[in-house]
Amino acid sequence: MEAKIYDLLDEKFAEEEFTDCFLIELKLHANNKLDIFIDSDTGITFDRCRKISRYLESYLDESGWLGERYTLEVSSPGVSRPLQLLRQYPKHIGRKLKVKLKDGSELEGTLTEVGDDQITLERKVVERQGKRKKHMKVSTEIPFGDIDGALVQISFK
Structure with a gap:
């Protein structure tokens, strides 16, 4: 069933209004709860999440994949969730990040550049x-493959 939902999202993301959207994570829980985290290159809005949710609901209701009672949540990852895909980084240029590396160390600094693989x-x-x-001020290039997770640091200054 997850493969079918991936296919539905691929179809939706091919539409002109959603071409800059992409899937971050899909979680199917035992109690017929489906969590879908999406993002876009320009930022995700509530309206876009709602449209994608309604689109998926129509298929879920018609097919009965999750039964008659299910919960579907479509949302952006939010600032408390780590960045997972390289595609998420460019819109955060100029912001402070805390980057956890796979070797267990952490670096904190301002994101200044995003390359093809670092x-x-x-x-x-x-x-x-x-x-x-x-x-x-020291610039440090970090290969994307060395990153375990990165959190955007929110500042209220």
């Missing part, structure tokens, strides 16, 4: 030079 973070570092401290 991101670049600009970090502020303090280096001691004798009794003085020198504040510097």
